[in-house]
Amino acid sequence: xxxxxxxxxxxxxxxxxxxxxxxxxxxxxxxxxxxxxxxxxxxxxxxxxxxxxxxxxxxxxxxxxxxxxxxxxxxxxxxxxxxxxxxxxxx
Amino acid sequence: xxxxxxxxxxxxxxxxxxxxxxxxxxxxxxxxxxxxxxxxxxxxxxxxxxxxxxxxxxxxxxxxxxxxxxxxxxxxxxxxxxxxxxxxxxx
Numbered sequence: 001x002x003x004x005x006x007x008x009x010x011x012x013x014x015x016x017x018x019x020x021x022x023x024x025x026x027x028x029x030x031x032x033x034x035x036x037x038x039x040x041x042x043x044x045x046x047x048x049x050x051x052x053x054x055x056x057x058x059x060x061x062x063x064x065x066x067x068x069x070x071x072x073x074x075x076x077x078x079x080x081x082x083x084x085x086x087x088x089x090x091x
Numbered sequence: 092x093x094x095x096x097x098x099x100x101x102x103x104x105x106x107x108x109x110x111x112x113x114x115x116x117x118x119x120x121x122x123x124x125x126x127x128x129x130x131x132x133x134x135x136x137x138x139x140x141x142x143x144x145x146x147x148x149x150x151x152x153x154x155x156x157x158x159x160x161x162x163x164x165x166x167x168x169x170x171x172x173x174x175x176x177x178x179x180x181x182x
Contacts, residue, residue, distance in 0.1 A: 021180040024131055034134040037178040040115055043125040056147060087128040088175040089112040 002041065007079025010072045013064055014080075022083045027060075038085035044077035093132065098170025101163045104155055105171075113174045118151075129176035135168035 011018075017025055022037025036044065050056040052065040052073075068076070102109075108116055113128025127135065141147040143156040143164075159167070 021178050023178060024134070031133055032131045034131050035129060035176070037176070037180075038126060040123045040125055042122055043115070084179040085126070085128070085176050086179075087112050087114060088177075089128075 002045070002074035002076075002078030002081075004075070004078040004082040006071075007075035007077070010068065010076040011079055013068070014076060017060070018080070022080045036080045037083040039080055041077050041081035044080060045073055048073045048077065093136070093165030093167075093169030093172075095166070095169040095173040097162075098166035098168070101159065101167040102170055104159070105167060108151070109171070113171045127171045128174040130171055132168050132172040135171060136164055139164045139168065 011020060017027060017033035018036050019025060022035060022039070024033035024035045026032050047056065048061075048065055048068065049070075051058060051061040052068070054062065065073070102111060108118060108124035109127050110116055113126060113130070115124035115126050117123050138147065139152075139156055139159065140161075142149060142152040143159070145153065156164070
């Protein structure tokens with residue numbers, strides 16, 4: 001399941017690009033990091049594991065996940081998944 | 092850039108899983124689709140192109156993008172990127 005409180009210790013490695021609030025920031029090399037606020041827990045875990053296995057390619061994310069244990073991944077996913085989002089859909 | 096109004100014609104292929112509001116729904120095979128509401132435009136285009144090139148693997152997304160032109164992709168990315176999201180971060 002993952003522990004969102006324990007995830008608060010992991011996000012130091014994430015927040016430079018994804019924020020504490022999960023909203024993507026401008027990247028040093030140009031472009032923006034994606035939003036992950038309120039993202040589904042299973043999707044976040046799946047994505048991080050895919051970066052770790054290099055099934056998904058991202059030089060930045062490969063570097064970051066290399067030092068995350070499976071428990072860290074579960075906890076940080078729980079942290080970002082726990083952020084409540086509300087949407088305002090276009091008509 | 093992509094035209095979010097034109098994107099409204101494309102989302103018929105997306106909304107079953109991602110909603111008109113961009114919030115992921117439960118999938119028939121189990122699990123949930125990710126949220127894409129208010130996601131960054133460039134990230135959405137990059138993800139869809141990666142599914143089309145099969146650099147990212149997803150049997151569902153491969154099927155869907157196969158029939159999307161580059162223009163469709165730009166327009167549907169603009170549609171979902173235009174959804175305003177607000178977040179409520181944990182303390």
